[in-house]
Each structure stands twice: as C-alpha cells, then as structure tokens.
Amino acid sequence: MTVPDRNTFETAYAGQAPWDIGKPQKAFLDVADRITGSILDAGCGTGENALFFASRGHKVTGFDFLAEPIHRAKLKAAERGLTVNFLVMDALALSDLPEVFDTVIDSGLFHVFDDKDRRRYVEGLASILKPGGRLFLLCFSDEEPGTEGPRRVSRQELEEVFAVGWKVESIEPSRFKVRPDLKQRTFSPGGPKAWVVTISSEGLVRPQ
Numbered sequence: 001m002t003v004p005d006r007n008t009f010e011t012a013y014a015g016q017a018p019w020d021i022g023k024p025q026k027a028f029l030d031v032a033d034r035i036t037g038s039i040l041d042a043g044c045g046t047g048e049n050a051l052f053f054a055s056r057g058h059k060v061t062g063f064d065f066l067a068e069p070i071h072r073a074k075l076k077a078a079e080r081g082l083t084v085n086f087l088v089m090d091a092l093a094l095s096d097l098p099e100v101f102d103t104v105i106d107s108g109l110f111h112v113f114d115d116k117d118r119r120r121y122v123e124g125l126a127s128i129l130k131p132g133g134r135l136f137l138l139c140f141s142d143e144e145p146g147t148e149g150p151r152r153v154s155r156q157e158l159e160e161v162f163a164v165g166w167k168v169e170s171i172e173p174s175r176f177k178v179r180p181d182l183k184q185r186t187f188s189p190g191g192p193k194a195w196v197v198t199i200s201s202e203g204l205v206r207p208q
C-alpha cells in the first residue's frame, strides 16, 4: 500500500478512474440532511458529490489538483444545468482560497496523503472552515483487509490528527461504493470498509 503520487492519478484519469462510480457516494446521501450551507468538495474528482449537493440547492465549490477530472466535472454541470464552482487546486494549499465554507466534504482524499501531508491538509482545513463548520470525511478503514487500493486509516489516527482544537463528533463504519464492472478487485463484499467521520471546527483557535 504505497502513497499514490500525482502520476498515479493522471494515469487513472486517462480512462475512467476506478473510484469514479458515476454517482455520489451513498455515505454522503445518508448524511445529506445534516449538511448545511456552503460546501467545499475537496479532491472532487469528476464532481458527482459536488453536483449532488448543488442539486439540493447548496452553493458548492469543488476542486481537484488535476485538470482532466475538473474538465469532466464542468461538462457534467453544464449537461445537468447545475452550478458548481469547479477549480484546479492543490489540497495542500487550502489557505490560498479566498473563501470560507460552512461544510467541507472529503470523499477519498484524506486517505491518499502520507503522515506529513495529512497534517498539512488538516491545517489547511482549519483555515477554510467557518467557526462551527463541519467536515464530513469518507476514508478507507483499517478494517478493510488486504492492501489493494488506498492506505487504510484507523480510528486512532483520525482522533490523533484532529486532536487539537477540532471536535470529532462521530466515526462510524461505512462502505465505499465501487465500480461494479471492476470484478477483479478483491475488496470486501458490499464494498471496501470505510469510516464516515463528522468533525466540527467549533473549538479551533484561528490566527488573527
């Protein structure tokens, strides 16, 4: 289980990326009624989760560090008559964003980082979430056997990286939905085991 580099993602988006299921992840449909206000979709890929929340009337920004998935996301938005501010941007430069959000959603981004970049990403999140804003994060769980796919994340790792200032409200078992046509994959029946994590920025101290 190696940490994927930019080239891994570029290769994946030369075709249909293995995680690109063409619809929102069910875990986000399940929490949709708890999601409020403006939304940032971090590492949005081709934008299905962002577009889903735009269809529910949210003001949504989605970003990915690759131009190809953002191009595809913009085409989908135009086809569906939806408005999302799709941007090419690196998640490790979040403090460059001139806007703050009520909610950040992360479907499969957090688990791509090594320990150092994970901490940098979390620091950046603190700068773009409004006080009392929430992060909804879906990542691979250490309960998923094997090594195929991204790095597994434990409850303890989640609690540690969000320990200072953040309030981890819940860490619940969930599943990633995967492309049904990729039959050779060896994930658990029902989809790779995941955590769906709700974290509030309520206690964060912000630099003046």
Ligand SMILES: C[S@@+](CC[C@H](N)C(=O)[O-])C[C@H]1O[C@@H](n2cnc3c(N)ncnc32)[C@H](O)[C@@H]1O
Residues within 6 Å of the ligand: 009, 019, 020, 021, 025, 042, 043, 044, 045, 046, 047, 049, 063, 064, 065, 066, 069, 089, 090, 091, 092, 106, 107, 108, 109, 112
């Ligand atoms: C597993 S995919 C998930 C995509 C999408 N959220 C979904 O649920 O289909 C991870 C995404 O994060 C993007 N990504 C990886 N590292 C990134 C970074 N440093 N900044 C922004 N996006 C990144 C990849 O290009 C890819 O689209």
